Amino acid sequence: MTTLTAPGTTATPTRRPSATRGLVRTVLLLHRPALYLWAGLFVALAALLLWLYGPGTDAAAAAWREYDRCTKATCAYDQDAILRYKSYSQYASIALAFLPFLVAAWAGASLIGREMETGTAQLAWTQSVSPARWLAVKLAVPAALVTVGTSVLVVLHRGMWVRGQGRIDNAKGWTDTFVFHANGPTTVALALSGLAVGALAGIRLRGSLSALVMSAVWTVGVRAALSLALPYLWPTVRTVTSLTHDGPTSLGITVHDGLLTSTGARLADPQCGSSHSSECSTLYHRLDAVSFYTDSHPQSHYWPLQLMATGLVLVLTALVLLVTFRLLKRDTGSAPLTKGAAL
Structure with a gap:
């Protein structure tokens, strides 16, 4: 039996699902192992930083007060609390400093490189999704997760570091290279730079292993160049x-x-x-x-140096993204591919 539309009425158009929304779900499903790993790393680092901010700092500070009041050859103080704080705070700073390298390696090897290598990307381009939109969504989803997660960790690290200053004698100073970056937005900018370089490597090399190597080498080079340029980014x-x-x-x-x-x-x-x-x-x-x-x-130059360095890395990241999209457009065009073209 056929249902007729009454004269003078307009049929309600069928609402089609958003291709972009579907692509976002696909990215999250396809890269669930990386998402779980990122969530686990975030929780572990956040828990460590919160412990250092609270009981870790309090125990070490109390031990240092006992040590500073000591006037005898032998004194009782909690040396283990001091050593724990020193080791764990250093581990946390190093872990934050190396996050950009992990992001770059994953972006080059798995996010883009493997999909280009196996043909998954070309298949997606036949599903009414242009290559440019595919790449934009592929980068936007992890960029949002990386930005939010890394920013929270940086805030926690800075809070932990500030709370220990003046209370713990062996706490690292602001000039320590790991502390300097872990306390500010350069860590977030370097992570986004690693993501962008991973995408460029994946598009250009179309292989997971070669893209991983290129992404890691580039990120190391950017970090080294930033360390050399940093002292000259603000008047002394x-x-x-x-x-x-x-x-x-x-x-x-x-x-x-x-x-x-x-x-x-x-x-x-x-x-x-x-x-x-x-x-x-x-x-x-x-x-x-x-x-x-x-x-x-x-120390009053810390934030000017941080902001100048962050801006420099973000400009470089934008240039890398521009090159990546232009390279993708040159290789594929801007329109979705037909199934025959993908095959």
Whole structure:
């Protein structure tokens, strides 16, 4: 029996499921092992950082107070609490610093590289999904998870680190390379950079193993280049001290140091020491040196340096994404492929 539509009425159009929404579900289902691994890593690191923020810091701080009050040859204090805090906080900082390498390796090997290698990507392009939309969704889903998860871990790490400052004598300072990045948004930016590079490697090499290697090498290179460029991303503060000191005095991250002559010229530090030594005094007189100088970054420069470095990495990430999409468009065009073309 056929149902007729009454005259003057409009048939309700059939609502078709969104291709993008379906692709998001497909990405989550296809990469469930990576999602579970990321969730497990996030929970483990968050739990460790929360423990360090609370009982870990309190126990270590109490042990240090007992140690500092000690006036005898032998004193009772909780040395294990101090060592636990030192080890676990260092593990947490290193784990956060290496998250971008894990993201890059996974993006290159599994997210893009394997699908290009096995033909899964080409099959998806025949399902009314353009290659550009496919890549955009493939990157947007993990980018959101990585950004939110890494940001939370960075906030927890910074809270833990701040709470230990001034209370735990062997706590790492802000200039430590792992602490510096784990306390700020450069970790998030480096993770997103790793994701973008993994996508580029997967599209360009179309192989999981080769894309994994390229992604990891690129991320190592970016991290190394950032470490070299970091001290020059913000103007330094010059500190001038007397030659009676043992050497130049740094405020934090040292960029340049040495000797200043009476004409204002800069000389390398001969590593002699204080002018109280007659040998050093003679050397400084012969060099016409009048003081030590240091161009360095104090702790107040932490956020300017962090934001400049983060912006630099994000610009580089945007350029990598632009190249990736252009490369994909050159190879496939912008329209969805037909089944025959995919085969």
